[in-house]
Amino acid sequence: MTIRGTFTIFRRGPAGSLFRRLSDLARAATVAALLGAAAVAVADDSGQHKVLTLAVVNGAVPDVGDTIRVKQGDDLEFRWSGDKPMELHLHGYDIEVKITPPAPAVMAFRARLPGRFPIEVHGQGRGPHRPILYLEVYP
Helix, strand or coil, X not given: CCCCCCCCCCCCCCCCCHHHXXXXXHHHHHHHHHHHHHHHHHHHCCCCEEEEEEEEECCECCCCCCEXXXXXXXXXXXXXXXXXXXXXXXXXXXXXXXXXXXXXXXXXXXXXXXEEEEEEEECCCCCCCCEEEEEXXXX
């Protein structure tokens, strides 16, 4: 955020007007605090809230492709369903959800880390885990 203009911290007035100068200084501190709060609010609102409904059928997520792409700072809510009970793990964020049909499972988080992260089915005792989907987070 760029702020242009001239700010006067002290009013011009008779010498020795300590009360007036302290008042001006307090006003300047308040303006600085408000500008800081505005900058924080802008940073927090930069992401979008995205809700995706995803179904795991026969170990895959049809009609989505193999990658979900989002921007860093987006608030994500994945609503998972599946054709059988399973546990999903989003690597990198270390988020796990258990799907128990027919109830959906929700994976909600803010995409803070940029990169490519696999989402795998865990706990089915089939050797190495295979990603069913990737999450890519772009800065």
